[in-house]
Amino acid sequence: xxxxxxxxxxxxxxxxxxxxxxxxxxxxxxxxxxxxxxxxxxxxxxxxxxxxxxxxxxxxxxxxxxxxxxxxxxxxxxxxxxxxxxxxxxxxxxxxxxxxxxxxxxxxxxxxxxxxxxxxxxxxxxxxxxxxxxxxxxxxxxxxxxxxxxxxxxxxxxxxxxxxxxxxxxxxxxxxxxxxxxxxxxxxxxxxxxxxxxxxxxxxxxxxxxxxxxxxxxxxxxxxxxxxxxxxxxxxxxxxxxxxxxxxxxxxxxxxxxxxxxxxxxxxxxxxxxxxxxxxxxxxxxxxxxxxxxxxxxxxxxxxxxxxxxxxxxxxxxxxxxxxxxxxxxxxxxxxxxxxxxxxxxxxxxxxxxxxxxxxxxxxxxxxxxxxxxxxxxxxxxxxxxxxxxxxxxxxxxxxxxxxxxxxxxxxxxxxxxxxxxxxxxxxxxxxxxxxxxxxxxxxxxxxxxxxxxxxxxxxxxxxxxxxxxxxxxxxxxxxxxxxxxxxxxxxxxxxxxxxxxxxxxxxxxxxxxxxxxxxxxxxxxxxxxxxxxxxxxxxxxxxxxxxxxxxxxxxxxxxxxxxxxxxxxxxxxxxxxxxxxxxxxxxxxxxx
Amino acid sequence: xxxxxxxxxxxxxxxxxxxxxxxxxxxxxxxxxxxxxxxxxxxxxxxxxxxxxxxxxxxxxxxxxxxxxxxxxxxxxxxxxxxxxxxxxxxxxxxxxxxxxxxxxxxxxxxxxxxxxxxxxxxxxxxxxxxxxxxxxxxxxxxxxxxxxxxxxxxxxxxxxxxxxxxxxxxxxxxxxxxxxxxxxxxxxxxxxxxxxxxxxxxxxxxxxxxxxxxxxxxxxxxxxxxxxxxxxxxxxxxxxxxxxxxxxxxxxxxxxxxxxxxxxxxxxxxxxxxxxxxxxxxxxxxxxxxxxxxxxxxxxxxxxxxxxxxxxxxxxxxxxxxxxxxxxxxxxxxxxxxxxx
Numbered sequence: 050x051x052x053x054x055x056x057x058x059x060x061x062x063x064x065x066x067x068x069x070x071x072x073x074x075x076x077x078x079x080x081x082x083x084x085x086x087x088x089x090x091x092x093x094x095x096x097x098x099x100x101x102x103x104x105x106x107x108x109x110x111x112x113x114x115x116x117x118x119x120x121x122x123x124x125x126x127x128x129x130x131x132x133x134x135x136x137x138x139x140x141x142x143x144x145x146x147x148x149x150x151x152x153x154x155x156x157x158x159x160x161x162x163x164x165x166x167x168x169x170x171x172x173x174x175x176x177x178x179x180x181x182x183x184x185x186x187x188x189x190x191x192x193x194x195x196x197x198x199x200x201x202x203x204x205x206x207x208x209x210x211x212x213x214x215x216x217x218x219x220x221x222x223x224x225x226x227x228x229x230x231x232x233x234x235x236x237x238x239x240x241x242x243x244x245x246x247x248x249x250x251x252x253x254x255x256x257x258x259x260x261x262x263x264x265x266x267x268x269x270x271x272x273x274x275x276x277x278x279x280x281x282x283x284x285x286x287x288x289x290x291x292x293x294x295x296x297x298x299x300x301x302x303x304x305x306x307x308x309x310x311x312x313x314x315x316x317x318x319x320x321x322x323x324x325x326x327x328x329x330x331x332x333x334x335x336x337x338x339x340x341x342x343x344x345x346x347x348x349x350x351x352x353x354x355x356x357x358x359x360x361x362x363x364x365x366x367x368x369x370x371x372x373x374x375x376x377x378x379x380x381x382x383x384x385x386x387x388x389x390x391x392x393x394x395x396x397x398x399x400x401x402x403x404x405x406x407x408x409x410x411x412x413x414x415x416x417x418x419x420x421x422x423x424x425x426x427x428x429x430x431x432x433x434x435x436x437x438x439x440x441x442x443x444x445x446x447x448x449x450x451x452x453x454x455x456x457x458x459x460x461x462x463x464x465x466x467x468x469x470x471x472x473x474x475x476x477x478x479x480x481x482x483x484x485x486x487x488x489x490x491x492x493x494x495x496x497x498x499x500x501x502x503x504x505x506x507x508x509x510x511x512x513x514x515x516x517x518x519x520x521x522x523x524x525x526x527x528x529x530x531x532x533x534x535x536x537x538x539x540x541x542x543x544x545x546x547x548x549x550x551x552x553x554x555x556x557x558x559x560x561x562x563x564x565x566x567x568x569x570x571x572x573x574x575x576x577x578x579x580x581x582x583x584x585x586x587x588x589x590x591x592x593x594x595x596x597x598x599x600x601x602x603x604x605x606x607x608x609x610x611x612x613x614x615x616x617x618x619x620x621x622x623x624x625x626x627x628x629x630x631x632x633x634x635x636x637x638x639x640x641x642x
Numbered sequence: 643x644x645x646x647x648x649x650x651x652x653x654x655x656x657x658x659x660x661x662x663x664x665x666x667x668x669x670x671x672x673x674x675x676x677x678x679x680x681x682x683x684x685x686x687x688x689x690x691x692x693x694x695x696x697x698x699x700x701x702x703x704x705x706x707x708x709x710x711x712x713x714x715x716x717x718x719x720x721x722x723x724x725x726x727x728x729x730x731x732x733x734x735x736x737x738x739x740x741x742x743x744x745x746x747x748x749x750x751x752x753x754x755x756x757x758x759x760x761x762x763x764x765x766x767x768x769x770x771x772x773x774x775x776x777x778x779x780x781x782x783x784x785x786x787x788x789x790x791x792x793x794x795x796x797x798x799x800x801x802x803x804x805x806x807x808x809x810x811x812x813x814x815x816x817x818x819x820x821x822x823x824x825x826x827x828x829x830x831x832x833x834x835x836x837x838x839x840x841x842x843x844x845x846x847x848x849x850x851x852x853x854x855x856x857x858x859x860x861x862x863x864x865x866x867x868x869x870x871x872x873x874x875x876x877x878x879x880x881x882x883x884x885x886x887x888x889x890x891x892x893x894x895x896x897x898x899x900x901x902x903x904x905x906x907x908x909x910x911x912x913x914x915x916x917x918x919x920x921x922x923x924x925x926x927x928x929x930x931x932x933x934x935x936x937x938x939x940x941x942x943x944x945x946x947x948x949x950x951x952x953x954x955x956x957x958x959x960x961x962x963x964x965x966x967x968x969x970x971x972x973x974x975x976x977x978x979x980x981x982x983x984x
Contacts, residue, residue: 146884
């Protein structure tokens with residue numbers, strides 16, 4: 050069989066510089082999925098975009114051919130003129146982008162944006178196009194296609210928007226779909242469902258797919274062929290199964306080693322001791338009031354957090370896991386005193402063993418300052434949490450200046466010391482953030498959090514913006530520092546595999562409630578709650594023998610009203626958190642006993 | 643239907659705002675010590691002309707200037723009966739101009755709609771020039787098209803308006819036989835509207851429109867270019883290209899729609915800034931707009947005249963803001979559905 054798309058010796062460069070993609074070749078057979086795997090900067094995105102010639106303005110296709118063989122014609126997409134290129138785009142080859150939030154125009158209705166593909170390729174009258182789009186919406190899983198047709202993107206959730214993008218890419222029945230990290234921005238359960246949908250659609254229509262991803266778990270679930278790229282070159286290429294079982298190239302092996310995994314063997318877990326706590330949250334709830342648009346309607350109450358009871362033991366890590374909107378970040382913000390809990394809730398902070406606790410939401414100025422020195426935060430996005438206008442040195446010494454600690458030279462010494470601690474060199478102090486990579490920036494954020502010698506650090510998804518290999522390094526660093534400095538972490542994440550590695554105790558949140566809580570080994574070996582099961586099942590594993598179980602995902606990730614009888618809850622009527630100590634120590638689950 | 647409700651609601655808030663503005667305006671014109679008449683009485687007494695004093699005293703009573711300030715305001719607005727019963731702004735009586743010794747309505751009469759006409763023409767000119775050029779400059783960013791339009795734009799921004807006016811008058815007259823000064827041929831003044839008069843006004847409008855509009859147009863062009871460049875980098879633009887859209891059509895449908903919002907929002911600001919900005923131009927060009935009258939009235943503390951002019955400008959601003967708000971709601975679904983709840 051002749052390949053549908055053949056890329057030969059592709060080189061792409063910017064300006065006069067070295068090419069960023071060098072001599073890349075691969076081929077996609079009709080109906081097959083090829084995964085382009087690599088870290089950021091590996092050139093995987095730019096290679097796949099070259100096929101549609103959607104490249105940054107300054108990029109030049111230097112050498113190579115991109116041959117498309119379909120519908121009885123053979124086209125070289127690298128040199129095809131713009132007018133004929135437009136006939137290919139969206140019609141023969143279509144594309145899905147990474148950020149469903151921003152890839153749809155906010156000002157046009159979904160139906161208009163999707164039907165446009167059919168209008169552009171001149172095959173359909175407006176009525177016929179509408180009918181076809183509605184069918185497509187139904188196929189990609191919109192419960193009410195008519196309503197979706199009229200909706201604006203901001204009225205849909207992230208997963209639904211990505212479904213709309215998929216509908217847009219599929220509606221013209223292309224021969225090849227290029228998906229550029231289509232699920233990276235989605236929650237893990239949504240990701241599983243979207244991947245499942247893409248696979249089903251592919252089976253139905255027989256189209257080929259190029260899947261660009263950094264996640265080997267996604268590759269194992271989706272691809273027949275794999276191309277591993279690094280620094281613009283192909284490292285390893287071949288059929289997925291043998292490569293995933295026995296990667297040959299050292300770089301591929303390194304990628305595998307870095308990928309975090311959920312352990313699947315039983316380990317006897319020791320629940321964290323409860324005698325030396327650093328932080329306690331006692332029945333903390335947070336309700337936001339959305340003012341109604343019409344005066345006579347009652348305001349909508351949003352229960353971001355409900356009755357959260359959590360304890361962080363000194364020197365250990367408590368992880369809160371959940372999808373976006375589960376209330377995990379709100380809980381962390383309350384723990385740091387950035388938000389006030391509803392009356393009745395209380396957060397206690399114990400600065401040191403044996404000292405009287407501080408009530409975080411009832412502090413005078415002096416205690417607040419003292420508290421801020423002991424509790425710090427590392428943020429999710431290392432790109433926007435460092436001021437681009439401040440040198441690293443200024444960023445690092447700023448906390449000391451605010452708290453009036455030390456002399457100028459002492460502050461500078463401290464900054465140099467912290468840089469060394471996080472694995473950077475003190476001669477980087479004079480640089481600006483833009484001179485650092487994502488991983489280095491996250492190290493800088495950690496160094497900044499450490500400047501005040503805190504006892505507790507709240508980490509809000511500190512690795513979710515990073516590549517796997519960098520994520521691995523950051524997690525290692527966090528562990529080292531914790532053990533060395535006797536730190537405690539409140540670790541917020543949506544990624545069970547990351548949590549499995551670093552946490553001593555895990556609390557799973559859904560709709561503002563903790564649904565299950567246990568040490569990670571217990572939780573992963575013997576999950577009780579359908580939602581926890583769904584989270585674990587949805588986690589793509591780089592193991593070809595463990596595909597995602599979509600039924601389990603669908604059941605647990607659905608609405609709480611559809612959970613099995615014993616776990617079900619309606620509105621704000623939720624079953625209590627039951628202690629399962631008879632099963633395993635420290636295991637709690639929310640169910641009707 | 644929703645939109646009609648919103649428009650009515652916005653109209654209501656506009657009236658309320660106007661009421662607040664009227665209080666402010668009245669307070670401001672009364673801020674300087676004394677008023678036109680007491681100044682005049684003092685002057686007359688100093689020169690010993692007692693006959694004039696009697697007339698001025700009569701006028702003081704006639705216009706209730708001897709009453710407390712809050713009563714003066716109520717009478718001025720027509721909320722309270724004055725010496726002549728209910729006769730204030732809301733009854734359509736705009737008061738008396740002491741400086742010109744005639745009713746305010748007679749003085750501003752024609753200039754009112756001429757002001758609106760000149761500024762409307764200037765606003766249209768701004769949009770007509772800035773839109774295509776701004777989009778073009780963004781689409782061809784960092785090419786000669788972009789640089790040329792930026793250069794011309796900055797020239798427009800930097801040239802003083804009165805200088806531009808003089809230059810344009812000179813060359814406009816020499817090459818195109820355009821009239822100099824005024825908004826119509828003197829022979830048509832105070833004449834009923836005829837086709838000839840309209841034609842005369844239109845030819846007289848060309849230069850003022852250009853002069854008043856240039857600076858605004860080049861500023862807006864640069865802002866539109868910057869906004870467009872921001873939007874062009876957004877993923878939804880790539881999505882549109884990946885669908886197989888032609889780039890010209892794509893530009894108009896997607897990024898321009900988003901980049902356009904600030905310009906609609908600008909309508910409200912554009913009007914007052916042009917009116918106050920065009921005072922100098924109006925003086926230089928001899929335009930019969932409201933600007934010069936305002937300047938004169940403020941200088942001589944002619945309170946009813948200046949009060950009326952200020953109220954008029956405020957009204958134009960509020961109408962502009964209202965129009966832009968309603969347009970924004972029509973244009974941007976995010977605003978339309980805001981607060982509807984998730």
